[in-house]
Amino acid sequence: MQKFRVMTDCLERHNEQCPDKPAYIFLSEKLAPETQLTFAELRNQARQFAGRLLQTTQKGDRALLIFPAGLDFIVAFLGCLYAGVVAVPLCPPNKKRSQRTLQGIIDDCSPRLIITLKALSSALKDPEQQPSPLWLEMDHWPDAQPPDLTAPWPSVEAQDLAFIQYTSGSTSAPKGVMVTHANIVANQAMIRQAFGHDPDSTVVGWVPHYHDQGLIGNILQPLYVGATSVLMSPVTFMRWPLRWLQAISLYQARTSGGPNFAFGACVKALEREPDIELDLRSWQLAFNGAEPIRIETLQAFATAFQRFGFDSAAMYPCYGLAECTLQAAGGIKGTGVKTLNVDGPALREGKVVPSDSPFSQTLVSSGAALPGTHIAIVDPVSGGACAPRAIGEIWIAGAHVARGYWQRESLTAETFSNRLSDGIQPTYLRTADLGFIHQGELYVTGRIKDMVIIRGKNYYPQDIEHNVWSAHQGLEHSACAVFSLPDAEDKLIIVQEVRREWRKKMLADDVIPLIRQAVVVNNEITPYDIVLLMPGKLLKTSSGKIMRNAIRAQYMDKTLERWLG
Structure with missing residues (x-):
C-alpha cells in the first residue's frame, strides 16, 4: 500500500x-x-x-x-x-x-x-x-x-x-x-x-x-x-445497544468494536429482545479496546450471538492509549482470544504463577506489540527491565508515540522521555499501566494510581469490583468503584450503582451483607464502607472507564447520590 x-x-x-x-x-x-x-x-x-x-x-x-x-x-x-x-x-x-x-x-x-x-x-x-x-x-x-x-x-x-x-x-x-x-x-x-x-x-x-x-x-x-x-x-447505542449490531448486519461490516462494557450491554439487551433479526457473518474483527477486558463478557457475547452468525474467532482484544495516538498492541486477526490462568493470591503479590487451582484467575491477552512498536515491562522505581512473567509498568516506544503534553515540559519529560536503566535506545512512553508479557503476549493487570493497598498488600480494584457487582442481580454490571482513603490505607471503600429496574424491588439491608460477604470470601478483606448509588450516577469516561479518583473525591466531599433503598 x-x-x-x-x-x-x-x-x-x-x-x-x-x-x-x-x-x-x-x-x-x-x-x-x-x-x-x-x-x-x-x-x-x-x-x-x-x-x-x-x-x-x-x-x-x-x-x-x-x-x-x-x-x-x-x-x-x-x-x-x-x-x-x-x-x-x-x-x-x-x-x-x-x-x-x-x-x-x-x-x-x-x-x-x-x-x-x-x-x-x-x-x-x-x-x-x-x-x-x-x-x-x-x-x-x-x-x-x-x-x-x-x-x-x-x-x-x-x-x-x-x-x-x-x-x-x-x-x-x-x-x-x-x-x-x-x-x-x-x-x-x-x-x-x-x-x-x-x-x-x-x-x-x-x-x-x-x-x-x-x-x-x-x-x-x-x-x-x-x-x-x-x-x-x-446516544443511540446507549439507549438501544442492539442498534449497533443491527448496523453491522445492515451494512455487512467487517470491522467494529468498542469498550468491554459495550459487549456486555448487548448481551443484556438481547435478553429483552430475543426475537431480533441479525446477520453477523460478515463481522471479521470485533475489537475490544478498554481495560479491563473480562473473559466472562467475551464468552457471554460469543455464546449469545452465535445463532446470528457471530464467530468467536473474530474477538480481538487490544491495548492502547491517547499518548500513543491510539493502539499499541493487538492479536492476530481471526485467531480469537488468548487467555492465561494465574494464581490469584500470587498476582496480588506482583507475581505471575500459571495455575488451574480453584484460586486461579483468568487474564485476557491484549495481543502482541504492533509492527513498529516496542513494549517493555519495567520496574517503575529502578527503571530496569523486569524478568519474564514479572509485573511491571508498561513502557511503549514507536513512531506513533505522541510529542508530549501541551505546555507541560516537566510532565512531558517525565512521561515521554524515558530510557531503560541500561541506557539502551529508544526513548519510551511511561503508561502508568501495569502488566506483563508471557509468550510474546501482553497482559494488562491494572493501573499504578488505582492500586488499592490494604495492610501492606496490593489489590487490583477491578477484581474486587467484579466480586461486588456479581453479588446480586440488582447491582449494575461494570458500575462499581473501590478505593482506599488517602490517610487510611487499611480502609476499603466500595461504591456500587443499583440497576434501574431493581431499585424498587430490593432493600439495601439485604444487598449490603451480600456485597460484604463476596469481598471477604474472595479477597480476605472486610470493606470499611459500602455505598449504593442511584442508577446512572457512577462517574465514567466516554469509553466507559471507571473514574475512581473522581468518585473518591465525591465520597470524601459527601456529594455521592446515594440510593438508600
Missing part, C-alpha cells in the same frame, strides 16, 4: 481513484442514512472550510471543535488539517462540571477559534469570558467572503502538530496530548496491517468522535484505507 505523508494525502488519493464512493454515512436513531459524503464531496467541503479558516487563522493556531455526533465534525477536522490549524476535539458540555472542564481547556491551549454549530454556540458562549476566542458557526456564515482556493496554502509538514487530544482525567487540570501528522499516519499503518483492512473493509462505529478510539479508529482508519465508515450517535 502507498505510504502517505499526512492524512489529507489519503483523501486526495481517494478523490482521484474513487470520487463517488461513500466515505462516511451517518445513521439516524432508526438506522436510516441521515447524511452521507462521498470522497469527492468530503474533499471539496473540507477544502472549502479550510479556505474559510485561513481568513481568520494562521498555521499553528488552535481551534476547539465542539460538535454533536454527525459528519460536520469530520469536515471541520479535515479542514483544520488542510489549513495547518491544530484541532482540539471536545465533548459538548452539558453540565457545570463539563463547563468548568471547557474553561480549563480554553485557559490551557488559548484557542484562536471555537468551531461549532449555530444551535450549540448560543448555549456555550460565556459573555463574561475575557479575552474571548472567536466563534465560528460552521452552518452560519452571513458575512463571510468566499475563500480564495487559488491562494497559497500553508505548507503542512509531517512533524507539525495535527491535533490535541485532551485526556479524560477529572480530578486534575486537563492534559492535552500533542499528536503530530506523522503520529497519526504511523498508527494508521499499524492498525491497517493488524486489522487486515482494505478498501472493502466497511467499518461501523458509535464511540464519540472526541474520543481517541472514535477519531483514530472509526473515522480516520477507514479514510486511510479508502473504506466506508458507517457512524451512529453514541
Whole structure:
C-alpha cells in the first residue's frame, strides 16, 4: 500500500481513484442514512472550510471543535488539517462540571477559534469570558467572503502538530496530548496491517468522535484505507445497544468494536429482545479496546450471538492509549482470544504463577506489540527491565508515540522521555499501566494510581469490583468503584450503582451483607464502607472507564447520590 505523508494525502488519493464512493454515512436513531459524503464531496467541503479558516487563522493556531455526533465534525477536522490549524476535539458540555472542564481547556491551549454549530454556540458562549476566542458557526456564515482556493496554502509538514487530544482525567487540570501528522499516519499503518483492512473493509462505529478510539479508529482508519465508515450517535447505542449490531448486519461490516462494557450491554439487551433479526457473518474483527477486558463478557457475547452468525474467532482484544495516538498492541486477526490462568493470591503479590487451582484467575491477552512498536515491562522505581512473567509498568516506544503534553515540559519529560536503566535506545512512553508479557503476549493487570493497598498488600480494584457487582442481580454490571482513603490505607471503600429496574424491588439491608460477604470470601478483606448509588450516577469516561479518583473525591466531599433503598 502507498505510504502517505499526512492524512489529507489519503483523501486526495481517494478523490482521484474513487470520487463517488461513500466515505462516511451517518445513521439516524432508526438506522436510516441521515447524511452521507462521498470522497469527492468530503474533499471539496473540507477544502472549502479550510479556505474559510485561513481568513481568520494562521498555521499553528488552535481551534476547539465542539460538535454533536454527525459528519460536520469530520469536515471541520479535515479542514483544520488542510489549513495547518491544530484541532482540539471536545465533548459538548452539558453540565457545570463539563463547563468548568471547557474553561480549563480554553485557559490551557488559548484557542484562536471555537468551531461549532449555530444551535450549540448560543448555549456555550460565556459573555463574561475575557479575552474571548472567536466563534465560528460552521452552518452560519452571513458575512463571510468566499475563500480564495487559488491562494497559497500553508505548507503542512509531517512533524507539525495535527491535533490535541485532551485526556479524560477529572480530578486534575486537563492534559492535552500533542499528536503530530506523522503520529497519526504511523498508527494508521499499524492498525491497517493488524486489522487486515482494505478498501472493502466497511467499518461501523458509535464511540464519540472526541474520543481517541472514535477519531483514530472509526473515522480516520477507514479514510486511510479508502473504506466506508458507517457512524451512529453514541446516544443511540446507549439507549438501544442492539442498534449497533443491527448496523453491522445492515451494512455487512467487517470491522467494529468498542469498550468491554459495550459487549456486555448487548448481551443484556438481547435478553429483552430475543426475537431480533441479525446477520453477523460478515463481522471479521470485533475489537475490544478498554481495560479491563473480562473473559466472562467475551464468552457471554460469543455464546449469545452465535445463532446470528457471530464467530468467536473474530474477538480481538487490544491495548492502547491517547499518548500513543491510539493502539499499541493487538492479536492476530481471526485467531480469537488468548487467555492465561494465574494464581490469584500470587498476582496480588506482583507475581505471575500459571495455575488451574480453584484460586486461579483468568487474564485476557491484549495481543502482541504492533509492527513498529516496542513494549517493555519495567520496574517503575529502578527503571530496569523486569524478568519474564514479572509485573511491571508498561513502557511503549514507536513512531506513533505522541510529542508530549501541551505546555507541560516537566510532565512531558517525565512521561515521554524515558530510557531503560541500561541506557539502551529508544526513548519510551511511561503508561502508568501495569502488566506483563508471557509468550510474546501482553497482559494488562491494572493501573499504578488505582492500586488499592490494604495492610501492606496490593489489590487490583477491578477484581474486587467484579466480586461486588456479581453479588446480586440488582447491582449494575461494570458500575462499581473501590478505593482506599488517602490517610487510611487499611480502609476499603466500595461504591456500587443499583440497576434501574431493581431499585424498587430490593432493600439495601439485604444487598449490603451480600456485597460484604463476596469481598471477604474472595479477597480476605472486610470493606470499611459500602455505598449504593442511584442508577446512572457512577462517574465514567466516554469509553466507559471507571473514574475512581473522581468518585473518591465525591465520597470524601459527601456529594455521592446515594440510593438508600
